[in-house]
Amino acid sequence: DAGVTQSPTHLIKTRGQQVTLRCSPKSGHDTVSWYQQALGQGPQFIFQYYEEEERQRGNFPDRFSGHQFPNYSSELNVNALLLGDSALYLCASSFPGGAAYEQYFGPGTRLTVT
Amino acid sequence: AQKITQTQPGMFVQEKEAVTLDCTYDTSDQSYGLFWYKQPSSGEMIFLIYQGSYDEQNATEGRYSLNFQKARKSANLVISASQLGDSAMYFCAMREGYGGSQGNLIFGKGTKLSVKP
Numbered sequence: 001d002a003g004v005t006q007s008p009t010h011l012i013k014t015r016g017q018q019v020t021l022r023c024s025p026k027s028g029h030d031t032v033s034w035y036q037q038a039l040g041q042g043p044q045f046i047f048q049y050y051e052e053e054e055r056q057r058g059n060f061p062d063r064f065s066g067h068q069f070p071n072y073s074s075e076l077n078v079n080a081l082l083l084g085d086s087a088l089y090l091c092a093s094s095f096p097g098g099a100a101y102e103q104y105f106g107p108g109t110r111l112t113v114t
Numbered sequence: 115a116q117k118i119t120q121t122q123p124g125m126f127v128q129e130k131e132a133v134t135l136d137c138t139y140d141t142s143d144q145s146y147g148l149f150w151y152k153q154p155s156s157g158e159m160i161f162l163i164y165q166g167s168y169d170e171q172n173a174t175e176g177r178y179s180l181n182f183q184k185a186r187k188s189a190n191l192v193i194s195a196s197q198l199g200d201s202a203m204y205f206c207a208m209r210e211g212y213g214g215s216q217g218n219l220i221f222g223k224g225t226k227l228s229v230k231p
Contacts (some may be wrong), residue, residue: 033218042118042205042221043159056218088157091221101164102150103219108157 002027004093004106012112013081021076022107027092031055032074033103034066037088049074050096080097086113116141118206118222125197134181135191136224137206146210148189149219150180154201162204165189173196193227201210201229 005024013019026030031050035043045058049068066072072093078085088110096104117140125205127133139148150162165173165180171182181190193200207219 017227035219040221040223042207044222045218047217058218090157090159092159101161103146104161105151105159110157 003092004029004104006089006091006106008107008108008109009107012111012114013046014114015081015083017081019081019111020081021078021089021091021111022073023091023093023106024073024075026090029093029095029098029104030072031096032068032072032093033089033092033094034074034076035092036060036085037090037107039087043090046076050080066082081113083113086111115166116143116208116210116220118220120206120210120222121159122225123223124226124228126230127153127193130195132192132194133196133227135193135204135206135227137222139187139206139208141187141191141210143210146165146208147219148182149207149209150178150191151205151207151221152200153205153224155202158179159205166169166206166211177208191227197227198229198231201227203227 007022033048034046037043045055052068063079065077088108090108091106118136123148146167148165152160163178164176177194179192203224206222209217
């Protein structure tokens with residue numbers, strides 16, 4: 001049973017460019033949440049997708065957008081990259097009927113903006 | 115506003131000894147859940163233990179136990195018999211609302227645990 005997978009593992013982009021990160025949830029999970037973890041900090045919630053719609057959003061600008069596909073996989077898009085967007089981006093999956101602790105994280109995508 | 119505070123940036127523990135990692139939280143909700151995650155250098159967040167705000171017993175999972183003191187709003191993680199593989203970052207997190215796995219997590223800044231042989 002595959003856990004949460006993310007691609008790519010590492011990514012280097014230039015300031016001003018756009019980037020797309022991908023996440024496939026754990027089998028049986030239909031909800032995907034995205035987090036940004038800057039160096040030396042705890043993860044910060046970006047947004048959550050359920051039934052192909054953004055259900056919750058954290059305090060992130062509109063440059064951060066997402067999408068969820070019918071197979072529950074998700075993309076995180078960041079436009080007009082800033083140096084401060086350099087971080088580890090974590091995806092977590094869950095499902096509404098799950099126990100409270102059932103939110104599993106993927107290995108993350110490490111984004112470097114130069 | 116909800117907040118998680120971890121006051122220990124770094125901790126050292128001798129192999130086979132116990133260690134306590136501190137976590138305090140702030141919320142106005144009566145229903146919430148508290149989590150501890152381990153993050154090795156590889157980056158993946160590994161779930162360790164969960165405590166619901168209405169759970170009367172402190173949670174335990176193998177060598178991990180959560181010392182939940184609701185009145186003091188603290189949820190300290192105790193690791194017994196430390197192993198070299200326990201060296202990692204540890205994050206305390208909170209989700210408001212009780213039950214279910216939806217809703218976003220609010221994380222503290224983490225504690226870096228180093229286990230000495």
